[in-house]
Each structure stands twice: as structure tokens, then as C-alpha cells.
Amino acid sequence: MSKKDRTSSTLELRGVSRHFGPVKALDGLDLTVNPGELVALLGPSGCGKTTALRIVAGLEVATAGELLVNGERYNETPANHRDMGMVFQSYSLFPNLTVSENIDYGLRARKVDSDKRAKRVTEMLELVSLESKAKAYPHQLSGGQQQRVALARALAIQPRVLLLDEPLSALDAQVRSQIREEIRRIQLDLGITTLFVTHDQEEAMAISDRVGVMSHGKLEQIDKPIALYNNPATPFVASFVGLANRIPAEITAKGKARVLNQKVNISGSAEVFVEGEKVNVIIRPESLELVSESDADATRGIVALKSFLGPLTKVGIAVEGAPLIHLHISSREVRKLEIGEKIAFKISSDEVMAERA
Amino acid sequence: MRKFTLKWPLITTASLLATFIFLVPLYGATLFSFKGNGGKGHSWVNYQWLIHADGFYPSLFTSLKLAVLAAALNLLLMVPTMVYLNLKGQRFKSLVDFLCILPLIIPVVSLAIGAQVAMPKFLQNTQYELVFFFVIIALPYTYRALDTSLQTVALKTLVEASRSLGASWTRTIIRVIVPAIRSGITGALFLTFALSIGEYTITSLLHWETFPTWTVVAAQQNILGAIAISVFSFVGAIALLSAIALFSKRGSQRVEVEE
Numbered sequence: 001m002s003k004k005d006r007t008s009s010t011l012e013l014r015g016v017s018r019h020f021g022p023v024k025a026l027d028g029l030d031l032t033v034n035p036g037e038l039v040a041l042l043g044p045s046g047c048g049k050t051t052a053l054r055i056v057a058g059l060e061v062a063t064a065g066e067l068l069v070n071g072e073r074y075n076e077t078p079a080n081h082r083d084m085g086m087v088f089q090s091y092s093l094f095p096n097l098t099v100s101e102n103i104d105y106g107l108r109a110r111k112v113d114s115d116k117r118a119k120r121v122t123e124m125l126e127l128v129s130l131e132s133k134a135k136a137y138p139h140q141l142s143g144g145q146q147q148r149v150a151l152a153r154a155l156a157i158q159p160r161v162l163l164l165d166e167p168l169s170a171l172d173a174q175v176r177s178q179i180r181e182e183i184r185r186i187q188l189d190l191g192i193t194t195l196f197v198t199h200d201q202e203e204a205m206a207i208s209d210r211v212g213v214m215s216h217g218k219l220e221q222i223d224k225p226i227a228l229y230n231n232p233a234t235p236f237v238a239s240f241v242g243l244a245n246r247i248p249a250e251i252t253a254k255g256k257a258r259v260l261n262q263k264v265n266i267s268g269s270a271e272v273f274v275e276g277e278k279v280n281v282i283i284r285p286e287s288l289e290l291v292s293e294s295d296a297d298a299t300r301g302i303v304a305l306k307s308f309l310g311p312l313t314k315v316g317i318a319v320e321g322a323p324l325i326h327l328h329i330s331s332r333e334v335r336k337l338e339i340g341e342k343i344a345f346k347i348s349s350d351e352v353m354a355e356r357a
Numbered sequence: 358m359r360k361f362t363l364k365w366p367l368i369t370t371a372s373l374l375a376t377f378i379f380l381v382p383l384y385g386a387t388l389f390s391f392k393g394n395g396g397k398g399h400s401w402v403n404y405q406w407l408i409h410a411d412g413f414y415p416s417l418f419t420s421l422k423l424a425v426l427a428a429a430l431n432l433l434l435m436v437p438t439m440v441y442l443n444l445k446g447q448r449f450k451s452l453v454d455f456l457c458i459l460p461l462i463i464p465v466v467s468l469a470i471g472a473q474v475a476m477p478k479f480l481q482n483t484q485y486e487l488v489f490f491f492v493i494i495a496l497p498y499t500y501r502a503l504d505t506s507l508q509t510v511a512l513k514t515l516v517e518a519s520r521s522l523g524a525s526w527t528r529t530i531i532r533v534i535v536p537a538i539r540s541g542i543t544g545a546l547f548l549t550f551a552l553s554i555g556e557y558t559i560t561s562l563l564h565w566e567t568f569p570t571w572t573v574v575a576a577q578q579n580i581l582g583a584i585a586i587s588v589f590s591f592v593g594a595i596a597l598l599s600a601i602a603l604f605s606k607r608g609s610q611r612v613e614v615e616e
Binding site: 057059079081084085088093094106109110153154157163 | 511523533537
């Protein structure tokens with residue numbers, strides 16, 4: 001199957017809401033996924049990302065708003081007429097059907113000719129490299145294989161939009177990374193418009209063209225992964241995407257604050273703070289650097305924690321009057337540091353984000 | 358040294374005793390069913406009497422026909438109902454559960470007379486009214502057999518996967534749900550069939566002749582023949598049970614739950 005097989009679709013959600021009694025699971029979501037684009041919805045549990053996906057799939061009904069595919073309203077279209085391929089967290093393969101029969105299921109439902117169906121099933125098996133498992137039953141496959149079958153089954157029907165509902169959550173770390181790359185490879189190969197829901201920021205950042213961060217049923221920010229990381233629009237995005245230190249500070253003038261005895265510029269927030277106001281500033285670990293103890297402007301603390309992360313090590317520094325502050329240091333350099341050792345560091349970033357304390 | 362325990366000797370003794378209690382009457386009945394005329398010698402004479410007795414085939418055929426119809430109607434009614442209750446109608450589940458238990462609570466006489474009056478006229482005059490009674494008396498058992506089976510499968514996600522792939526509700530039920538709950542359906546089928554084919558009270562009260570009512574009348578004419586009838590019924594029931602168990606096992610080998 002190639003990109004030419006199907007024209008990619010545009011998916012639009014306009015002011016989509018879903019209320020469960022008094023609870024607003026989704027609150028006026030506006031989102032556009034361009035043709036061939038992979039957009040991830042990222043957020044903590046209960047933020048509304050899965051509800052959004054289920055509304056697109058037709059498994060949930062929107063309380064308000066419009067769902068459009070290529071400009072055509074889809075709100076009233078039943079799930080089985082939407083042409084959306086969905087991959088579930090729990091695989092959801094039909095246990096009584098073989099791998100081939102599972103992939104064939106959607107084609108049979110569409111009454112496709114048997115010759116075309118057989119050809120399509122073979123193509124899909126090749127796409128996910130499971131030709132040898134065609135006659136196997138789901139319980140005879142590993143988790144990773146099952147999820148590849150689920151992906152093949154969803155793609156077999158040549159869906160307008162591919163919907164991925166935390167498809168990697170049930171897999172172990174190594175398989176997760178492998179399947180993640182496979183999903184991206186196939187998505188790029190087919191050029192299929194894809195909406196991907198996950199709570200794992202690494203997953204979202206690794207394979208998405210754009211990532212939308214959701215909180216309390218609303219989209220906080222949607223942007224390219226790197227832009228989201230470097231220029232978070234809200235404190236929530238800053239703290240949810242990547243590791244961030246939340247450090248108490250005081251506003252000294254408009255757009256300026258004092259934190260850990262250092263002066264910083266406040267940016268990226270629509271909030272206006274008044275002089276003397278107590279705030280929390282959000283600083284990424286890589287925006288802090290170790291300096292010589294003789295540096296008069298530096299903040300001093302004690303090494304309280306070392307967590308090996310591979311090439312980098314996360315170092316926790318205990319500073320008086322502040323929560324544990326985290327830095328990322330090259331694992332090669334960190335060997336010199338001992339727990340309990342005195343250390344000095346500075347904020348290297350020109351601007352930091354602040355929120356009301 | 359291994360500690361002496363009374364557990365296994367007790368279990369073995371209880372099992373042997375239970376087998377003995379079950380098998381001795383059966384053995385006795387089988388022995389008697391082969392007694393010749395006047396209780397002497399061994400012969401097939403009682404079974405010959407049985408198969409040549411007036412009303413044997415019509416009553417057996419009627420019972421089988423009504424039991425098959427009752428089992429089919431019960432599944433047609435209960436499978437979609439139970440799927441709906443487990444998927445979307447959770448709030449109605451306790452009400453339906455209560456309604457399904459009523460046939461165990463209401464005395465059979467009240468049920469037979471009361472429900473017959475409520476039945477459409479065209480049914481009141483045919484033996485097919487019994488099908489509806491059989492369905493009613495099987496409800497408490499089929500409800501539980503199907504419900505237990507549905508609880509063991511990831512029903513919601515299987516249905517959602519099927520629907521998102523373009524399948525209609527009918528296709529989803531036939532191709533996905535029914536195979537996934539095959540053991541529950543087989544159990545419900547067997548229970549309805551067994552209850553229907555052995556039902557006596559309602560049939561007798563409504564003056565219809567089925568195999569159980571014919572048996573009672575026939576047994577009064579020939580005591581050894583009556584014993585042959587009970588052995589025949591028992592062997593028939595065992596054969597049926599085995600066939601269904603075999604069918605269910607074959608199905609369940611394919612229907613392994615993936616999670």
C-alpha cells in the first residue's frame with residue numbers, strides 16, 4: 001500500500017464539548033488535524049483526551065460542537081459508517097478469529113470482493129511483518145504482535161482517519177519503543193491523518209508532528225514538540241511537558257522576579273503580577289548550571305539525590321527555603337559529585353515562566 | 358515426616374459414597390428394565406413395549422419440538438437483552454434480574470393458569486403456548502449463565518472495535534459476541550432444553566400431552582416398562598449433555614480471552 005492509495009483527510013473539531021452530568025469531560029475543544037499529519041493529544045488522566053478521540057470515532061456523542069471530516073459534518077454519522085480506523089489500548093482483537101480473519105473483519109463488513117480482501121489482508125500482514133502468523137489466534141501472539149495486528153486491522157479498511165487510543169500503554173518498554181517507531185513509519189508511508197492519544201510525553205514528543213496538551217477538558221497548547229518544550233504557553237504545559245522545577249519567587253518589578261537570590265525575567269505568561277507578589281517560577285533542569293563556589297551570584301545547596309538516566313544524571317539539590325531542585329548533569333561529570341557535597345549553581349535561562357503561588 | 362491428614366481419605370470416602378448412592382439405583386433400574394415377562398430372565402421386552410407403546414413417538418416428538426423451540430426463543434430473547442444490559446442498560450439490570458427470578462417464586466399453578474389467560478387466543482388453543490411457559494421457567498437459569506459468561510469477556514471494547522470497523526449490530530452480535538460467550542450460550546441452551554423436555558406440572562395443568570405426561574400415564578400400565586422409560590430418559594439426557602459439552606469444549610478452544 002502506498003500514499004496514493006487514499007487521499008488524506010482533514011479532521012476538525014469545533015467547540016466540541018462532552019458533559020457527564022455536572023462534569024465537563026470536554027469543554028469546547030477546537031482542533032484541526034491536517035491531511036497526513038500525526039497529532040498527539042497529551043495530558044493527565046481525566047483531562048478529556050480519550051473522550052475527544054471517542055467522539056471522533058463515534059463511540060461517544062458530543063454534547064455540543066461540530067466534528068468535520070473534509071468539511072463534512074460527522075456528528076450524526078454512526079460509528080460503523082465513519083471510516084475511522086481505531087487501535088485500542090487493550091488490543092481488542094476478536095479472540096475467536098485468526099490474525100487473517102481479524103484483519104479481514106472490516107473488509108467483510110464492507111462486503112469487499114473475496115479476491116480483493118485476500119490481497120488486502122496479505123498487504124497488511126506484510127506491512128506489519130506478520131506473514132508467518134496469519135493463521136495464529138490472538139492468544140498465541142505476544143502483546144507487541146497483537147498490537148501490530150490491531151494496527152493492520154484498523155488500516156485494512158483504508159480509514160479516513162487513524163485513531164490511536166494509548167496503543168502502547170500495555171506493552172513493555174522495549175516493545176513500546178519498537179512499535180512506536182513502526183507506527184510512525186507506517187503513518188508516514190501511508191500519509192494517513194492520525195490522532196494519537198497518550199499520557200506519555202516521551203511517546204507523544206517522539207512520533208508526533210504536533211502535540212496538543214490538554215487539561216480539564218481544554219486544549220492548553222498545541223504546537224510542534226520542540227516548540228512546546230521550549231516555549232510553553234502556560235505554567236501547566238511547562239510543568240507537564242518535560243521536567244520542571246517549581247521554585248518560590250518574589251516579583252521585584254514588572255516582568256522581573258527574584259528567585260534563589262538571583263534575578264530573572266518573567267515571560268510567557270498572560271498573568272500580570274504586582275510588585276512584591278509571591279509567585280512560583282518554573283525552571284527546567286537544563287536551565288540551571290553548576291558554577292564555581294566562588295561565584296558570588298550563585299545559589300548554594302547540598303547534593304541530596306543522584307538518579308542515573310543514561311547519558312545524563314538527574315541531581316537533586318537541597319536549598320534552604322526551596323523544594324528539592326533538579327539539574328541534569330552529564331553522567332561523566334556527575335561521578336565527581338558525592339551525596340552531601342556542597343554545590344553552587346545559577347539560572348542560565350534569560351527568561352522563566354511564573355504562576356501565582 | 359509427612360503429616361497425616363484426614364482431608365484426602367474424607368474426600369475419597371465422600372466421593373465413593375456419592376457414586377454408590379447415585380449408581381446403585383441406576384444399576385437396579387437398568388437391571389429391572391431388562392427383566393422378562395413376569396420378572397423372569399433377561400430380555401428387551403420392556404424396551405420393545407416402550408417403542409411400540411401408543412403415544413410414545415408423538416409425545417417424544419412433541420417434547421423435542423417444543424424444547425428446541427423454547428431453547429431457540431429463549432436465546433433470541435435473552436442474548437440481545439443480556440448484551441444490552443451489560444453494555445448500556447446497567448441501571449435496568451437489577452430490575453431484569455428480579456423479573457427473571459419471579460418464575461422461581463411464583464407457584465407453578467398460579468403461573469400456568471394466570472399466564473395462560475393473558476396469552477393471545479390463537480396461542481391458547483395450541484400446544485405452542487407451552488413454548489412460552491418453558492421460556493419463562495428457564496429465565497432464572499439462562500439469565501445467570503449468560504450474565505456470567507458476558508462478565509468474563511471485554512465486551513465493551515470488542516463491540517467498539519467491531520463497530521469502528523464498520524460492522525452492524527447484527528454482525529457484531531453474531532460474529533463477535535456469540536463466539537466469545539459460546540460457553541454461556543451452550544449452558545443456557547442446555548438448561549432450557551433440559552427444563553423444557555422434562556417439564557410436567559404446567560403441561561399437565563393445561564392438559565397437553567408431552568413425553569413426561571405420557572410417561573406418567575404409561576407407567577401405570579406397565580411397571581417394568583416404566584423403569585425402561587426412566588433408563589431411556591436418563592441415557593438420552595446423558596447423551597445430550599455429552600454432545601453439548603463436546604460442542605462447547607470445541608468452541609472454547611478457539612475462544613480464548615486475549616487479556
